[in-house]
Amino acid sequence: GAVVSQHPSRVICKSGTSVKIECRSLDFQATTMFWYRQFPKQSLMLMATSNEGSKATYEQGVEKDKFLINHASLTLSTLTVTSAHPEDSSFYICSARDPQTARETQYFGPGTRLLVL
Amino acid sequence: LAKTTQPISMDSYEGQEVNITCSHNNIATNDYITWYQQFPSQGPRFIIQGYKTKVTNEVASLFIPADRKSSTLSLPRVSLSDTAVYYCLVGPTNAGNMLTFGGGTRLMVKP
Numbered sequence: 001g002a003v004v005s006q007h008p009s010r011v012i013c014k015s016g017t018s019v020k021i022e023c024r025s026l027d028f029q030a031t032t033m034f035w036y037r038q039f040p041k042q043s044l045m046l047m048a049t050s051n052e053g054s055k056a057t058y059e060q061g062v063e064k065d066k067f068l069i070n071h072a073s074l075t076l077s078t079l080t081v082t083s084a085h086p087e088d089s090s091f092y093i094c095s096a097r098d099p100q101t102a103r104e105t106q107y108f109g110p111g112t113r114l115l116v117l
Numbered sequence: 118l119a120k121t122t123q124p125i126s127m128d129s130y131e132g133q134e135v136n137i138t139c140s141h142n143n144i145a146t147n148d149y150i151t152w153y154q155q156f157p158s159q160g161p162r163f164i165i166q167g168y169k170t171k172v173t174n175e176v177a178s179l180f181i182p183a184d185r186k187s188s189t190l191s192l193p194r195v196s197l198s199d200t201a202v203y204y205c206l207v208g209p210t211n212a213g214n215m216l217t218f219g220g221g222t223r224l225m226v227k228p
Contacts, residue, residue, distance in 0.1 A: 004160075034216075043204070044161070044218040093160045095216075105151070106216055108160035 003027055004096050006109035013084055014117055021079045021112045023050075023094030029074035030096035034106070035067075038091040050077040050094075084116040121205045126223040135192040137222050139205030142186050150181060150188045153204045155221070161204060165190065192224075200226045 003026040013019050023033055031052045036044040048069055049057040056069035068080040077096075081088055095108040122140040129135045141150070149168050153161035165172055167179040167188070178191040192199060204221040 006160075036218075043220050046217065091158065095160070105163050105166060107163065108153075111158065111160045113158065 004094065004107045004109040006092075006094055006112050008112060009110060010113040010115070012115045012117065015085055016083055018080055018082045019084055019114060021081075021092055021094075021114075023077045023079070023096070023109055025075045025096045025098075025107075028096075028098040028100060030077075030098070031074060033071060033077040033094055033096045035069065035077075035079050036093045036095065038093060038111075044093060047079075052077075081114065084114070086116045089114055089116045120217075121207055121219040123203075123205055123219060123222045125220060126225065128225045128227060129195055130227050131196055132194050135195050135199070135224060135226075137190045137192075137203055137205075137224070138187060139190070140187045141205070141207045144185050144207050145209070147209045148207045149209070150179065150185075151206045151208075151216070152177070152179065152190045153206065155202045155204065164203075195224075195226045197226050197228060200224060 005024045005026055007022045011019055033050040035047045037047050038044045046059050047062045047067060048059060050069045050071040052071045052074055058064045066082050068082060071077040091111050091113050093108055093111040095106045097106050149166055151166040152164040154164050155161040165174055165177050165179045167181050169181050169185060172179045180189040202221040202223050204218055206216045208216055
């Protein structure tokens, strides 16, 4: 199936710093990518929908000024956690739909583990 | 988006067939049913997708009754490596539609 990559796989940062996470679709073009957050022992929670060439759509309760999303090309979306705090420590996962597959299955990246000290 | 209900957890033994049922009473006409598998610290992996009746691939089978208000993921002869969380998701497949994850089913396969 289609491949979605994320970079970095894990990051440790100090409180107050900003962290950028990249999500790439490696063998298909994705006009839409999604960002999820997952806390330990919990399910994935959708944070925002990233649209190529336009502003992202954020879910209720997700601060758009704190979680900056840029979808500059058809294969890359970035999530920047600004002024990170320990409560932002989580597993961040992106996904993308491959519009060329028969039913446009959503493919997920391997995730990025963020630890804010 | 249709809400789904799955058992929180299931236990099984190696070599057994495992059936995980998901309820989605308010599934819409244009909704498909998709199952994902997630190992710890990894992103979910697509297993199977279906609309009605039965779908089978090299990994699993998906059984969907005529009313489509539920579905059953069947894993034949599970092994220890099948220990994971399995998510049932329901929604349309047109581009741009996000998936809403329920709680998932934590499957533990024992030796």
